[in-house]
Amino acid sequence: MAFSLGGILAVLLETFRPLLPFFIGLVAVDVLATAYGLHRGSFGHAKARRWALIIGVAAMVVAFVSGPMLTQSTFADFSRIIDWVLLAGMSLGVGVAGFILSLPLASLLK
Amino acid sequence: MSQQSKSTRINPGRRKFLQASGLGLAATAGGGVLTSPSSHAAVQTSAHIVIVGAGAAGLDAANRLSRELNGAKITIIDSRVEHIYQPGLTLVATGIWKPQKVMDQNARYMPDGVDWIQARVAEFDPSANAVVTDAGQRINYDYLMVTTGLQVNYDAVEGMSPDLIGQMGIGCVYDKPDYAARTWAMIDQYTDQGGVGLFTRAQGPVKCAGAPLKVTMLTEDLFERKGTRDRGEMYYTPPGQKLFSQPDINEFLKEELPSRGITLQWDHPLVGIEPELKRATFATPNGNERIDYDFIHVVPPMQSPEPLANSELAWQSGSFAAGHWMEVDQYTLQHPRFTNVFGSGDCVGTPIGKTAASVKAQVPVAVSNLVSSIANREFAARYTGYTSCPLVTRKGEAILVEFDYALDMVPSFPFINPHEKHWFPWMLKDRMLHSAYNAMLRGRV
Ligand SMILES: Cc1cc2nc3c(=O)[nH]c(=O)nc-3n(C[C@H](O)[C@H](O)[C@H](O)COP(=O)(O)OP(=O)(O)OC[C@H]3O[C@@H](n4cnc5c(N)ncnc54)[C@H](O)[C@@H]3O)c2cc1C
Numbered sequence: 001m002a003f004s005l006g007g008i009l010a011v012l013l014e015t016f017r018p019l020l021p022f023f024i025g026l027v028a029v030d031v032l033a034t035a036y037g038l039h040r041g042s043f044g045h046a047k048a049r050r051w052a053l054i055i056g057v058a059a060m061v062v063a064f065v066s067g068p069m070l071t072q073s074t075f076a077d078f079s080r081i082i083d084w085v086l087l088a089g090m091s092l093g094v095g096v097a098g099f100i101l102s103l104p105l106a107s108l109l110k
Numbered sequence: 111m112s113q114q115s116k117s118t119r120i121n122p123g124r125r126k127f128l129q130a131s132g133l134g135l136a137a138t139a140g141g142g143v144l145t146s147p148s149s150h151a152a153v154q155t156s157a158h159i160v161i162v163g164a165g166a167a168g169l170d171a172a173n174r175l176s177r178e179l180n181g182a183k184i185t186i187i188d189s190r191v192e193h194i195y196q197p198g199l200t201l202v203a204t205g206i207w208k209p210q211k212v213m214d215q216n217a218r219y220m221p222d223g224v225d226w227i228q229a230r231v232a233e234f235d236p237s238a239n240a241v242v243t244d245a246g247q248r249i250n251y252d253y254l255m256v257t258t259g260l261q262v263n264y265d266a267v268e269g270m271s272p273d274l275i276g277q278m279g280i281g282c283v284y285d286k287p288d289y290a291a292r293t294w295a296m297i298d299q300y301t302d303q304g305g306v307g308l309f310t311r312a313q314g315p316v317k318c319a320g321a322p323l324k325v326t327m328l329t330e331d332l333f334e335r336k337g338t339r340d341r342g343e344m345y346y347t348p349p350g351q352k353l354f355s356q357p358d359i360n361e362f363l364k365e366e367l368p369s370r371g372i373t374l375q376w377d378h379p380l381v382g383i384e385p386e387l388k389r390a391t392f393a394t395p396n397g398n399e400r401i402d403y404d405f406i407h408v409v410p411p412m413q414s415p416e417p418l419a420n421s422e423l424a425w426q427s428g429s430f431a432a433g434h435w436m437e438v439d440q441y442t443l444q445h446p447r448f449t450n451v452f453g454s455g456d457c458v459g460t461p462i463g464k465t466a467a468s469v470k471a472q473v474p475v476a477v478s479n480l481v482s483s484i485a486n487r488e489f490a491a492r493y494t495g496y497t498s499c500p501l502v503t504r505k506g507e508a509i510l511v512e513f514d515y516a517l518d519m520v521p522s523f524p525f526i527n528p529h530e531k532h533w534f535p536w537m538l539k540d541r542m543l544h545s546a547y548n549a550m551l552r553g554r555v
Pocket of ligand 1: 162163164165166167168187188189190195196197198199200229230231232257258259260283284285317318321415417454455456457464465466467468469498499500
């Protein structure tokens with residue numbers, strides 16, 4: 001059965017619904033920080049990018065390592081290459097989200 | 111019954127805010143796709159549509175109809191206030207999930223502007239376009255959507271009653287969180303103490319035909335994890351010569367179960383239990399056979415709920431008449447004799463179905479065709495028989511089985527092999543399918 005993009009987004013929305021207030025707050029703070037950074041001309045400076053990258057990579061590693069644990073399983077249950085590829089892909093997604101969400105705040109650093 | 115019916119017009123402010131804010135976020139990311147799930151503009155009508163049953167199919171239908179129709183009066187009838195995420199019951203019964211995880215509230219998914227009558231339908235009168243509630247209220251309709259789910263017939267197994275679940279080695283994963291939790295108490299005890307375990311499967315269609323198999327394999331896995339496997343003598347007792355309707359999976363299971371020391375006892379429909387003696391009776395082709403057990407997983411026969419079964423809406427002849435399933439055209443989901451009546455979910459008699467995954471595929475079809483009926487359009491939607499079962503083989507491992515009327519595998523994700531057990535389908539079952547189910551209740555997948 002084919003899932004539409006709308007369907008996939010609806011599923012993700014349900015997955016994160018309990019955390020929605022937190023994400024809305026975070027995005028609001030990010031928007032403000034982005035506006036402030038753009039106004040000051042300091043958005044995405046080199047140091048900010050480095051910090052955001054560190055946070056993104058950390059989030060990716062944590063997601064990768066804790067992935068099986070969050071599903072009450074272990075790496076021993078990974079019997080196909082596709083399991084590793086998909087976990088890596090999901091962790092990469094978490095890492096990219098970590099980078100994007102932390103960049104505006106990191107831009108506030110001097 | 112003298113229960114007073116209560117009518118509620120749903121308008122929960124906070125929920126609306128969360129929906130709006132959440133959908134706003136998601137719609138931004140997806141270019142607004144979430145706000146336009148239908149290819150047609152909403153149809154203007156003053157028709158009164160009654161939905162009977164606010165389970166998976168009923169809520170999905172209510173949400174879709176309220177978006178796809180403008181000016182319609184939509185009434186949904188169900189006395190049940192709590193919503194049970196039934197696909198999670200297998201994990202509750204095997205100790206993997208806590209019962210609270212499958213408990214929810216229907217009100218969270220009820221669309222705005224829909225009249226919710228908190229009663230049960232006691233009588234269907236399709237010749238007069240009316241239903242009668244158990245409070246004696248007669249409700250007329252222009253169109254009817256029947257989504258009552260099914261009824262588990264504990265009485266069909268002599269000596270069995272739901273009160274026995276959780277006592278004297280008796281378990282049953284169907285059909286309430288409390289029963290599943292009590293089943294877990296029995297399975298936990300059985301995998302400590304061992305003995306003979308009988309894992310039964312009723313004759314005829316049951317909801318989620320994979321559930322009895324999952325309970326069996328997860329129990330075996332638990333023995334292994336506890337290091338007590340040598341104490342348990344396990345038997346799986348199908349009523350006929352098949353384990354699963356999809357042939358590839360049937361073959362897989364015919365190897366998998368014996369390879370794990372689970373003996374297959376073909377042609378063993380359970381007909382009775384003697385709880386005090388811990389003895390089960392099976393009506394085999396060679397006559398009744400009695401087997402003593404230490405644990406038994408009872409899967410009773412199922413049928414459509416009585417008011418539906420006793421109505422003209424039920425199949426009057428053919429193979430679906432035995433379970434009194436609702437008669438529908440298997441492709442359009444329209445009743446062939448009462449053409450303003452549509453059905454979806456566990457209650458309908460179709461060759462494949464009785465899973466939440468089927469509901470996901472059926473409801474958009476039934477709703478689309480009902481709306482087409484109102485708009486005097488040709489029916490454009492057809493149900494292909496799609497069903498799916500994340501067949502959990504062990505904790506941490508599953509096969510994502512998806513097939514249709516032709517019994518062909520129809521995988522949603524081309525990168526997941528529907529013949530292989532591995533972690534990713536388990537991850538879907540444990541983490542994602544509940545969200546997919548909730549999105550379905552909102553009519554969004
Ligand atoms: C143990 C178990 C495991 C399962 N595992 C899976 C799985 O892994 N994957 C999967 O896809 N599916 C699974 N399912 C199946 C899935 O849960 C059902 O197919 C799905 O819930 C059917 O939806 P429905 O709306 O038809 O029925 P339900 O969700 O049962 O809702 C029916 C509603 O109708 C109401 N009702 C009944 N009679 C009346 C009346 N006379 N008047 C008014 N209201 C009435 C009831 O109160 C209920 O709210 C499982 C089910 C069980 C029990």
